[in-house]
Amino acid sequence: MLEPPKFIENDCYNGSRTFTWLADMVGLSVDLVNFLICQISALFLASLFRSTLHPSKVSSKLRHTFALSIGLAFGYFCFGQQAIHIAGLPAICYIVIRTQDPRIVQRAVLLVAMCYLLCVHLMRQLYDYGSYALDITGPLMIITQKVTSLAFSIHDGFVRGDEELTKAQQYHAIRKMPSALEYFSYVWHFQSILAGPLVFYKDYIEFVEGYNLLSTPPGNGNLDNSKREVVLEPSPTKAVIRKVVGSLVCAFIFMKFVKIYPVKDMKEDDFMNNTSMIYKYWYAMMATTCIRFKYYHAWLLADAICNNSGLGFTGYDKDGNSKWDLISNINVLSFEFSTNMRDAINNWNCGTNRWLRTLVYERVPKQYGTLLTFALSAVWHGFYPGYYLTFATGAVVVTAARTGRRLFRHRFQSTQVTRMFYDILTCLITRVVLGYATFPFVLLEFMGSIKLYLRFYLCLHIISLVTIFILPKFIRGERRLRTSNGNGNVRLSGSGNTKDAVTTSLESTAALTAGNDLNEDKEEDKHAQCKVHTPTHQQPAAGPHKTTVEQPNEQPNNVNLRSRPQQQQPHLEKKAVPTCARDAVSVPHDQCEMDQLSSKLKEKIEAETKNIEEFIDKTVTETVSGIVEFKNDLMRDIEFPKLKLPGSNGAISLDSSNGGGLRKRNISSVHDNGTDPGHATADLHPPLEENGAAFLKKEIEVINAVVQQAVPAVLSNGHAK
Template sequence: MPMLDDFFSKLSTLAGGVSTDHLKMIFTLLASYPVALIYKRLPHNPNLKHLFSIIIAIIVLFEVFDLSNAFYVMLGGSLISYAIIYFVKGVWGPRLVFLYALGHLSINHIYRQFNHITYDKYDTTGPQMVLVIKLTSFAFNVFDGRRPNKELTPYQRSKAITSMPSILEYLGYIFFFGGFMVGPAFEFMDYRQFTNMEMFHNVTGGPIKYYVPNGMIPAMCKLGFGIFFILCIVTFGNNYSVDWALSEEFKNTSFFNKLIYIQIASFCARLKYYIVWLLAEGACILSGLGFNGYDDHGNAKWNRVTNVDIIAYETADNIKSLLDTWNMNTNKWLKNYVYLRVTPPGKKPNFFSTIATFGTSAIWHGFYPGYYLTFISGAFVQSVHRTLRRNIRPIFLTPKFSSLKPLYDFFGWLFTQTMIHYVVIPFNILSLRNTLTIWKSLYFYGHVAIILVNAAFWLGFNKVIANIVDEDLKKKKGQVKKWKVERKERDGEGKVAINETGIPLEFDNSSVCLEKEE
């Protein structure tokens, strides 16, 4: 029996029945801050740092969570993956690791689902999801280290592993105390350069061999915001459960009240992600791992392992911007080790790349129907977003309607937030039947919006919009193909995208611009 079980049982009672595993997770994340201070003051000996992380992981898994089986799963899976990539030299090395790691995780996901283990209970699948990201990225990095540099992208070259790590260094990476439970996941080369201090070599340009900036202030900011969101959940968050949308009382309220409740409930549901990601990132910053070089003003950047940009997420006025700021390390993994890896060299990513990425993300999360309802619905929402942005946004870039651009941005934000809160309902509910019950209470407004937008453009609404746009710009629409836009203030030459008044516009695929020689 773990030594802290009695303490957490009593604390759970005092906290009104809060899950003991939730309390254990918060305790572990908060405890990682003093652990980070100890870690930072260890002698400059990488092997000692690797061993320190492994010991901390054993203590947490055995004595706090009673998850000895998770430790053995992680240890066994890591050693098997190491052996595969060590002996299989070609492209099938990382592929086999990917299939093994994701397959093993899938078995545990299915076990959890069939045994009805609720998410109040933390089990093997939690740390194993982080492990899959680490093992698969490590395998591809070793494979890249065996390839000629000319075949690699700049990102692949920066992460390529040219010399296999020792077992101790490898396990130190797997069990790094700041991220083995809930993330953040990061690349092996980041870990190696962090533990051998290469990350900090000559960063000031002076004679000092290495200098580790003080990350206390940014770390405390992450800690402070994490605690703030804990207080938000304690004070009002628990009063806005998505599950309440299954009640008769919810069904009998007006549509407007239902809509407002879902917005609040969905916001409260993501607070738990904000909490664990912020607290984990703060500990990584405090240890030094979060350091990511210096900006143009010489200030240290601490965003190496950032997993969420809360302000950008909450203020996003389009779906793409919103998704780019959520679970960023997982998105980075899906992009670099699925989306781009299944694309043939020299080719652009195609429909298969998208499907492979979608499928991997869905399997990685598990097999509850709710996950797939969210991902599939989300794909349609993204499609609608692209259609609307491509056709509507150009109107507000013309001189005639440019003054209304802030209003367009506001409605973009409102549409984005309202749709994403609708789409994530099944992700929080998980059950197919319960999801359909809630969506029915909301009159399937998200799917109705998707159908109406697509129907409108199928019936020629885009032609109506085209007539609104200034005639000269309309003639140019569709003629502009490939652009090489160079800002005048940077290079003083080349071509720039301008509007009819001669004011340079920031070009993107949804803008309607004219081309003018400087």
């Protein structure tokens, strides 16, 4: 029988000890047993929430009440008296939300929530330093993400205009102040109170009220299909089974190998002095990998709970299979077999990635984005020095990885064999780098981590610095042209989908690569469609539009959903805020060719087009004027005789301007020559016969009408004034 380690070595755990007998029986610590009991119970309650408490059968108030009541019960069961913090932090933040001006509410909530969280972090380190026991800081970190993201969404909805928001910000903007029931249900709902994942407020409210299937929410930041109408409710059974099985496999791997590679052994003098450097590298890589499987287990199980309750649906794939990745926190295979640090970081703790991007990176000046994102991520984790060593090492390693990729990758793309060799090599290197960079994160201690780094002779630090500062002087990298992706962000030629997700690296390195990911390229996705992130990029439609959806392989149930009510307009008038030029660019999704041009180039084209139009207008005006003057000259040279009609007492002149004859023209040029126009034309032209004069009069009238009406439009191609 497997005997996983008992992490609780003292009496600091405040949760229930009712199941101590079960913990002794299975060989687990009581905190882990309590956690598993709550999560397994939540998995079954989620099925009840989706079926018996379906939004077509009960009111949204009942669903809110049920979700928050179960969540509070789980919190008290696992954390005992410490559960007061689960109530205290969101209660204080709700008071701030209801009392502060929406123009500053996001800053106020962020400050209050982070100060509260940091105090709890500090308290934990004082009374239970270095403990791995389940404690209240985990749920508080998730609650902090929820209340701060809600505050920023309220600020976006009440203060900022759509033209100032990215597409993601427009989607999550809140224009109706949440009630107390909605707010605390969002904070305490049982699906994510213990281990996450982060759910944005709008997604949660639409899920509880039954609107999420009417306009499918975007999964993992992809907002292109955010307004697809769903007629049939998909079944989450396949996704739930797959994630539960994956969670059990990860738990088995963790319990099997964590005793073989315990993290604390890396601090021992025997390990430091009596093992080779290669073995130290191997041990660090294996120890950190084992710890990761504990996170995999918790995140996959939490995702399965959300999916089983109906939360997480994002539409169908090309084969008609339903997708349930709206709030997925981890992609295990993509992370473990990633071929570079960027891919590894982007597949780890995706909920925190989205939170950091939404709160920091998209809102601060670009030159400060990476630094401020790093600062928030570091403080959010707590004060253990191992966290900051991992962040610092990750900054150097990730920068070196980008430089090395630019210098060497294109040299291995000539044949399929060389590409495969490059992928295998970089996958192995990434595994070693992850172990080297992240072991301080699990070791926690400063001196122990520094000693081990010195035993490694700071090898990867030195290699990284050489790669960044020296190799580019001797090795020529791939030349790549900078282009725009349509929203002001820069992308390199040959790149695939622009990576705009700011991440936290294994709870460590990702924050430092936020800005770098925007410029990373991926050859395999060269022909991917242009994105607007920010992004874009992006205004969701006012209402859902119909699209044809393939029949899923699963047997869905008919759904009877409420119609979506009209959102109430905010009581606060929106304030005008200067628009950032980068955010103001809005390019349709299907105009990929124009999206490839930089903003400056497009402005230049527009300016040149305007100049051409002005030139055409001027040319047409001068041409028409010349034609009119030429016609006037012809008419000036012809004198029409005065004809006497039978029964008339006088002569009728063909040169009259009485509405039936020709209009008089300016013949000042003739007067300038000192010649009387009537006499001059009479001398030059003999009198015409009566029929010929009438015919000539008619033809000149036709020419006059054509010149005055048709010629300008034809010559200017629609640009005539």
